[in-house]
Amino acid sequence: MDGEKKTKEEIIKENSNYLHGNVKDELLKKTSSFNSDNAKILKFHGIYQQDNRDSRQERAEKKLEKEFSFMIRTKLPGGQLTPEQYLGLDEISNKYTNKTLRITTRQTIQFHGVIKGNLHKTLNEINKNLVNTYGACGDVVRNVMSCPVCDIDSNHPINLGTIAKEISDYFLPRTRAYYEIWVNEEKIELDNNDVVEPLYGKFYLPRKFKIGIALPDDNCIDVFTQDVGLVSVLSDDGKGILGYNILVGGGLGHTHNKPETYPRLASELGFIEPEYLIKTIEGIVLIQRDYGSRTDRRHARMKYLIDDKGLEWFKDELAIRTKIKLKPLKSGVKYTFHDHIDWHKQKDGNWYVGIFIENGRIFDSGNILIKTGLKEIIETYKTNVRATPNQNIILTNIKEADKNQIDKLLDKYGFYRVSKNLSSLRRFSMACPALPTCGLALAEAERTLPSIINELERLGYGDDALSIRMSGCPNSCSRPPMAELGIIGMSADRYNIYVGGNLEGTRLNKLYMEGVTGKNLALEISRLFNTYRGNYKGDEKFGDFCNRVGIENIKSLISKP
C-alpha cells in the first residue's frame, strides 16, 4: 500500500475474526445500538444500523440518545421468491418492522425499523423462510441481478435467474459467522491450516461489488452501472446462450464538489463462452481484491482502478490470472428496456402480471392496501413473486381463469393500474428511501417524488413516458445518473437536476441546474418539458432531445419567452 494508511474499515475487517466481531456479545446487552466497529461488521450480515433522522434534533436537544433501528436487506439473486417465502417475509414485517416491505433497485426486499431487541428473532425467522441476508451489504459481491422474467416470458427463453444464483452462491462469504450468530449454528473450531475465506481473504474486497446479467433486448438491470455487467449473446434461434459480452467498471456513486469521484459507465472488455464465465468473473473480482484501493474508500470501487491502470492493463492482468483469452465482443447488441408492468403471457400458457409499486414501498395506508392486497393474491393464487430492478413486483404462474379475479383484487385494494390511473410519468419513476432512515441522505427522495409527480400530472405532463429518478444524495441508489431526468439531493431541501440519460440505460445524463428547492422542482421540470414539447424532432424522446440539444442550448431555449 505504498506506506499509506489503511482505512479504518480495513482494520475492522482484519480484526473481525472473519465477520464475527463481538456481535454476539453485544446482542446480549440491553443497549439500543452496536458500537461502530460491530455496526460495520453487521453490514456483511445484511444489517444496517440506522436512526430516525426526523427525531434526531429533538432528541439531541433533550439529551436523549438517537432513536436507533435496523434495516435488514435480503439477498435474492434475480429477485425470485416462492409464495411461501414472500408470505413469510410479509409476516415477519408485521411482527418486527415498521410494517413495510421495500423492493430495492437491485431486486431485493428490505425491512426497516427493526429494534435491536428483535434483531436476532427477525434474522432467525428470515432464515427459517429459506431467505438469506448474508452478503446483501458489505465489501463482497452484492445481490446478483438478472431480468426477472427471462425464463418465463415467451420473448425471453433463457433462464438467467439460475445463472445469477450460481454466481451469487459462488461469491458468498464462506465464514460461518452469520450462521453462528443468527441461526444458532454450533461454532466450528478450525484447524490453523483451514482456509476460512479462500476467495476473499480476511480483508474481503476493498468495497462493495456488483454483478448483473442482461438480455440485449431487455436492459432492465442497467447493465452499464455494474462492476461486472454481462450481456448474454444468444444463438441465432434465440434458444441458447453462446456466451456473454463482459463489461467492467460501472458505478454511479459520487460526492458533490469532488471531481475525483464520478459516475462511470462500464467499459466493454470482451466476449466469453458460458463454460469460462465463473472463472472469468472470479479473475475480475480477484484483481479488484488485490489492486483496489484500501487506503481511500472514496476511490475503492473498481471503476477507479480501471481508470487508474487502464483497460489494457486490466485485460492483460485478467489473462495472466485466468489463462483464458477473451474474444472480441460480439457486436450487434441494440439495447432496449422493459419494465414488465401489466399482463403478459408466459411461454407455458400461464400469465404473469407486473404490478407498479411506487418507489418499491409495500404498505397499507388509508384506502390503499398494497400490502394486504398482495398478501391476499399471493396466498389465494399461490403465485411466485419476482422483484424487478425498477422497484416493482411481478406475480407469475397465473392461470387464464384467475386473471379477472386478480384484476378485481388489484382494483379493490387500490393498486395503480396501467389502463386506469398509472401515468407514464409515474410508471418510470424511482426514488431511494433517503429520509428518515438513510444515514447518508442529504435531502428527501421517496417521501417527495410522489408529490412532484402529482403536480406534474396536474399540469398535464402525465402522459410523457420518460424516466425520472430521484436520490437523496449523489450515491445515486435509484440510479438517477442514467435517467432522462435525474434529481439528486445536495443539502436540506436543495436538489440538482440532470437531463439527457435514456431508458435503454446506455448514457449518463448531465447537470442542468443546481440548488433547486423542493417546492420549485415541479416548476423547473415543467419548463424543461415545455421546451422539449416545442422543439423535439420526430419521435425523439425527452432524454434524447436533451442529449442532442445540449445543456447550454436548453437553457437558452428555456429563457426565450
Ligand code: SRM
Ligand atoms: Fe445504495 C449506500 C439504499 C442501490 C450506491 N444505499 C446505501 C445505504 C445503505 C446507506 C448507508 O450506507 O448507510 C442506503 C440505505 C437506505 C435505506 O434506508 O434503506 C442505500 N441502495 C439503497 C437501495 C435500498 C435504494 C433503493 O431505492 O432501492 C438499493 C439497495 C440495493 C440492494 O438491494 O442491494 C441501493 N446503491 C444502490 C445503487 C443502484 C444499483 O446498485 O443498481 C447504487 C449505485 C450504483 C453503484 O453502486 O455505484 C448505490 N449506496 C450506493 C452508495 C455509493 C457507492 C459508491 O461506491 O459510489 C452508497 C454509499 C456507500 O456505499 O458508502 C450506498
